[in-house]
Amino acid sequence: MNASEDKLAPAVRSILATARERSGGAERLDVDARSFPAAVEATEAAGRVPVVAEVKPTSPTTEGERTDDPVDLAREMVAGGATALSVLTEPEHFGGSAENLRRIRGAVDVPVLRKDFVVREAQLDAVESDLILLIARFLDEQGTDSLATLYEAARERGFQPLVEVHTREELDRALEVGAEIIGVNNRDLGKLEVDLDTFERLAPHVPEDVTLLAESGVTSVADVRRMRAAGADALLIGTAIMDGDVEANTERLTTADAERASRAAETSDAETDAGPTSSESTDAKRGRAESTDTTPRNTDTNQ
Numbered sequence: 001m002n003a004s005e006d007k008l009a010p011a012v013r014s015i016l017a018t019a020r021e022r023s024g025g026a027e028r029l030d031v032d033a034r035s036f037p038a039a040v041e042a043t044e045a046a047g048r049v050p051v052v053a054e055v056k057p058t059s060p061t062t063e064g065e066r067t068d069d070p071v072d073l074a075r076e077m078v079a080g081g082a083t084a085l086s087v088l089t090e091p092e093h094f095g096g097s098a099e100n101l102r103r104i105r106g107a108v109d110v111p112v113l114r115k116d117f118v119v120r121e122a123q124l125d126a127v128e129s130d131l132i133l134l135i136a137r138f139l140d141e142q143g144t145d146s147l148a149t150l151y152e153a154a155r156e157r158g159f160q161p162l163v164e165v166h167t168r169e170e171l172d173r174a175l176e177v178g179a180e181i182i183g184v185n186n187r188d189l190g191k192l193e194v195d196l197d198t199f200e201r202l203a204p205h206v207p208e209d210v211t212l213l214a215e216s217g218v219t220s221v222a223d224v225r226r227m228r229a230a231g232a233d234a235l236l237i238g239t240a241i242m243d244g245d246v247e248a249n250t251e252r253l254t255t256a257d258a259e260r261a262s263r264a265a266e267t268s269d270a271e272t273d274a275g276p277t278s279s280e281s282t283d284a285k286r287g288r289a290e291s292t293d294t295t296p297r298n299t300d301t302n303q
C-alpha cells in the first residue's frame with residue numbers, strides 16, 4: 001500500500017484493490033459517442049436542470065440493494081427528464097455490471113456514463129459508453145496508468161472522459177491534461193463524508209468552457225439550486241433519485257431551477273441584439289473563471 005492509499009476509507013481501498021485486478025476487454029473499442037455538452041445545452045434551452053441520474057443498485061454508504069431491472073430504472077429516469085445516465089459497472093461494491101450498461105445504452109437515447117474505477121488502459125475496452133469516468137485521485141499511482149495516458153487513450157477510442165476531482169491539486173492535473181468535462185466530487189474518498197462546500201471552493205477555478213458537474217451529496221431542491229448558483233452546468237445524482245419513486249425524484253430535481261430559468265428567459269427577452277446572450281447572462285451570475293485565469297466572477301446572490 002502506498003502513502004496516499006493509506007488515507008483512503010477501507011471500503012475504497014478494497015474497491016481500488018479489486019479494480020487493479022480487473023481484466024480489460026478482448027479488443028480495442030471504437031465508440032460513436034452521444035454528445036454530453038450538446039445534451040446539457042438542450043436541457044438548459046428547455047428550461048430544466050441538466051441532471052445525470054445514476055443507476056446505483058447499492059454502495060458502501062447505502063443500506064440494502066435495489067433489485068429492480070436497471071433498464072426499467074433507466075427508462076424512468078429519462079421519463080423524469082434526466083439529461084444523461086450514469087451506470088455503475090463495478091460489481092462487488094456497487095452491484096453493477098457491464099451487461100447493465102450495455103442493456104441500458106441500447107434502451108435509451110441519452111448519453112450514458114460508465115461509472116467505474118478504471119485504472120489501466122485495457123479496462124477502457126470492457127464495454128462501450130458515451131462518457132467514461134477517470135478518477136484523478138486513483139491515477140498516477142503505482143500499479144495504475146497515468147491520468148494523461150488514460151485520458152488520451154479514452155479520447156482515441158471515442159469516449160468523452162469525465163475527470164473527477166476533489167482537491168485543487170487534482171483539478172490542476174485535470175486541467176493540465178486538457179479535460180473538457182470535469183466533475184467535482186463532494187464525497188471525500190478518504191473519509192466517505194459529503195460536503196457541498198467542496199464544489200463551491202473549486203468551481204471558481206474551473207474555466208467556463210469546461211462542462212462542470214457537481215457530484216455526490218445532492219439530496220434536495222435546495223442543494224440543486226445551491227450547486228447551480230455555484231456554477232454547476234450539471235449535477236450527478238444517485239442516492240436521492242434511487243431512493244423511492246425514481247421518475248418522480250428525477251422530475252423534482254430537474255425542475256428545481258425553473259424559477260431561475262424563467263428569470264434568465266425574461267432577461268434575454270429584455271436584451272437588445274447588442275446585449276449579452278441568455279447563456280452569457282446566466283453564466284455571469286455564477287462563480288466560474290472565464291479561462292485558465294482563475295479570477296472568480298460574480299456569484300449569484302439571488303438564490
Ligand SMILES: O=C(O)c1ccccc1NCC(=O)[C@H](O)[C@H](O)COP(=O)(O)O
Binds near residue numbers: 059185192
Ligand atoms: O456512494 C458511495 O457510497 C461511494 C463510496 C465509495 C466510493 C464511491 C462512492 N460513490 C461513487 C459516486 O461517485 C456516487 O455514486 C455518485 O457521485 C452519486 O452520489 P450520491 O448522489 O451521493 O449517491
